[in-house]
Amino acid sequence: MRSYIRVLISNYTVRQMARIVWTVGWSDFFLKYRGSVLGYLWSLLAPLAKFLVIYYVFRPFVSDAIPYYSLYLFLGIIVWEHFTVTTTHCMSVLHEKAAFVQKLPFPRILLIFIVGWTNLIIFLTHLIIFAVFVVVTGKGFPVQWVFVPLILFHMTILALGVGMILSAYCLKYRDIPHLWSIATQVLFWLTPITYAYRLEVPLLATIRRMPEMIRGPALHNLFDVFVQFQPLSLVMYDLRRITLYPKELGTPSLEHLLGMTVVFLAIFCIGAVIFKKRSRHFVQEY
Amino acid sequence: MEGKPSGFPPMDPPFPFGGAPPARGPRDPRFGASFYMRFHYNGGMTDAVLSCRNITKSFHRTLIPVRHLQERIIVGRRKKTQWSVNAVDDVSLRLAPGEWIGLSGPNGCGKTTLLRVLAGLLVPDLGSVERNATFSCFFELGVGFHEEHTAAENVRMHAMLWGVDFAAMRSMADAVRAFAGIGDHWNLPLKCYSTGMRHRLGFAVSTAVPGDVLLLDEIFAVGDAAFQVQCWERLFALKRLGHSAVMVSHRTGDLERICDRVFSMNGGKIVQEKTIAPITA
Numbered sequence: 001m002r003s004y005i006r007v008l009i010s011n012y013t014v015r016q017m018a019r020i021v022w023t024v025g026w027s028d029f030f031l032k033y034r035g036s037v038l039g040y041l042w043s044l045l046a047p048l049a050k051f052l053v054i055y056y057v058f059r060p061f062v063s064d065a066i067p068y069y070s071l072y073l074f075l076g077i078i079v080w081e082h083f084t085v086t087t088t089h090c091m092s093v094l095h096e097k098a099a100f101v102q103k104l105p106f107p108r109i110l111l112i113f114i115v116g117w118t119n120l121i122i123f124l125t126h127l128i129i130f131a132v133f134v135v136v137t138g139k140g141f142p143v144q145w146v147f148v149p150l151i152l153f154h155m156t157i158l159a160l161g162v163g164m165i166l167s168a169y170c171l172k173y174r175d176i177p178h179l180w181s182i183a184t185q186v187l188f189w190l191t192p193i194t195y196a197y198r199l200e201v202p203l204l205a206t207i208r209r210m211p212e213m214i215r216g217p218a219l220h221n222l223f224d225v226f227v228q229f230q231p232l233s234l235v236m237y238d239l240r241r242i243t244l245y246p247k248e249l250g251t252p253s254l255e256h257l258l259g260m261t262v263v264f265l266a267i268f269c270i271g272a273v274i275f276k277k278r279s280r281h282f283v284q285e286y
Numbered sequence: 287m288e289g290k291p292s293g294f295p296p297m298d299p300p301f302p303f304g305g306a307p308p309a310r311g312p313r314d315p316r317f318g319a320s321f322y323m324r325f326h327y328n329g330g331m332t333d334a335v336l337s338c339r340n341i342t343k344s345f346h347r348t349l350i351p352v353r354h355l356q357e358r359i360i361v362g363r364r365k366k367t368q369w370s371v372n373a374v375d376d377v378s379l380r381l382a383p384g385e386w387i388g389l390s391g392p393n394g395c396g397k398t399t400l401l402r403v404l405a406g407l408l409v410p411d412l413g414s415v416e417r418n419a420t421f422s423c424f425f426e427l428g429v430g431f432h433e434e435h436t437a438a439e440n441v442r443m444h445a446m447l448w449g450v451d452f453a454a455m456r457s458m459a460d461a462v463r464a465f466a467g468i469g470d471h472w473n474l475p476l477k478c479y480s481t482g483m484r485h486r487l488g489f490a491v492s493t494a495v496p497g498d499v500l501l502l503d504e505i506f507a508v509g510d511a512a513f514q515v516q517c518w519e520r521l522f523a524l525k526r527l528g529h530s531a532v533m534v535s536h537r538t539g540d541l542e543r544i545c546d547r548v549f550s551m552n553g554g555k556i557v558q559e560k561t562i563a564p565i566t567a
Contacts, residue, residue, distance in 0.1 A: 012449050013449070016446075016449045016451075019446060020446055020447060023443070023446055024443070027432075027435075027439075027443070031432070031434055034434060099426070100447075102407070102425070103407075103423075103425040103426050104447060105405050105406045105407050105423065106447065169355070172353060173353055173354055173355035173358065174353055174354060175354040175355055175356055176355055179355060179356070280409045281409065283402070283407050283408055284345060284408060
């Protein structure tokens with residue numbers, strides 16, 4: 001049976017919602033590290049440890065093929081951390097802020113935006129550290145860094161879109177966080193973080209080559225295609241080429257950036273629609 | 287209808303092409319009741335700030351506590367033994383501007399569920415809710431309070447969540463501080479508070495940012511005798527100011543003290559209506 005419930009008369013204007021996201025996001029960021037001795041540095045520990053180990057193990061194999069391998073690797077790792085932490089946080093926020101969800105009739109999607117904002121702040125601090133590394137290695141900052149905000153936007157809405165799809169169902173199916181943690185372990189190696197990745201520019205040319213890439217029935221062909229075209233690879237590729245290799249790989253063309261924006265917005269919108277639909281039932285799923 | 291001879295039977299109702307029928311005014315007999323239900327036709331009466339119609343809500347729970355995606359994929363959508371309860375069963379309510387309604391009844395009679403449906407936190411299985419005003423609801427005192435934040439920070443956060451603007455926030459914080467009477471604790475984190483202090487702060491904050499309609503769940507169980515008096519004064523002041531409210535409590539005596547109408551609920555249905563003070567406005 002359909003129930004004819006009218007859309008809530010929202011008590012909030014867009015400005016108020018933006019202020020909620022801004023303030024709660026900052027307060028979450030500060031609360032996370034309040035009281036611990038090293039404070040914010042703890043957030044660096046996981047990516048840094050990962051970076052050191054992988055750098056030590058992989059450097060002999062790939063440092064010839066990839067110039068500035070340390071920077072390449074560090075950038076890949078912080079982007080990866082941002083993606084996994086954001087998607088996981090999208091699910092856990094429903095438990096952290098259970099009181100909000102159960103007792104306050106406010107648009108649930110704000111929780112997701114709060115998560116996005118908090119993690120973007122953390123990523124920006126990581127990016128500053130990356131910039132310091134860039135200065136230390138004497139790489140310098142090319143003009144192409146102006147594209148960085150756009151790529152950050154891509155990253156954020158991709159992570160939030162995936163996160164919303166997951167969190168929409170994570171109360172109904174309690175094992176989704178576990179399954180996702182396994183999936184991310186696999187995804188880590190199917191993302192060009194540690195190894196070299198090259199995309200034929202423009203992207204459409206590579207996509208046209210897709211049929212011949214799949215022609216062989218071997219599994220590794222499928223993996224190849226997946227690694228080439230999965231959105232996280234594309235984000236990393238774009239971010240790396242504008243920050244590290246603008247001369248060698250060229251700047252992203254306008255069509256490329258526009259196309260990517262459309263794709264990521266589509267992922268975000270799908271997530272938002274699913275989340276909005278499912279979020280009406282969150283209260284009774286706890 | 288203009289441009290048509292009177293008595294001309296319409297070939298098809300204007301919906302969905304001709305727009306919605308008037309929200310108020312006499313019913314057009316050519317269309318059935320269900321047609322008007324879609325637009326929440328309120329029978330030409332004065333606008334209710336909050337009304338619901340034929341609300342039905344039931345809860346289902348699987349008895350085996352397994353809700354896993356792996357199982358769903360492997361076994362598929364299988365019918366499991368379910369426990370279900372009809373929490374609210376075909377309830378209709380109308381809340382006029384300035385009116386205070388009480389819902390009383392034993393535990394598990396569906397009063398809180400009904401309030402949650404009215405607030406929009408739960409989606410009813412059947413029926414419709416119409417809200418024509420801003421509303422605020424208090425299902426628990428101090429929602430959104432954080433243990434590590436001070437009272438000042440918590441009040442600010444709470445005000446923001448309820449959409450209070452910056453200008454009003456300062457004066458609101460002062461009012462809350464005066465009302466809650468927590469003195470020196472104002473700048474301490476919430477974890478240093480006693481339970482009573484927390485409740486007092488919660489009540490003060492909750493009633494400091496009222497919408498036109500208040501949805502109050504068990505708001506009486508707060509503080510010591512002196513603070514209870516203060517709370518009652520505050521509630522009566524809100525009533526005088528013209529706010530409407532739906533209150534839920536199992537203490538009928540408290541409800542009868544302030545409400546205009548008190549409904550007794552049992553088994554999800556309204557079994558008795560008691561008018562304390564007829565609406566005059």
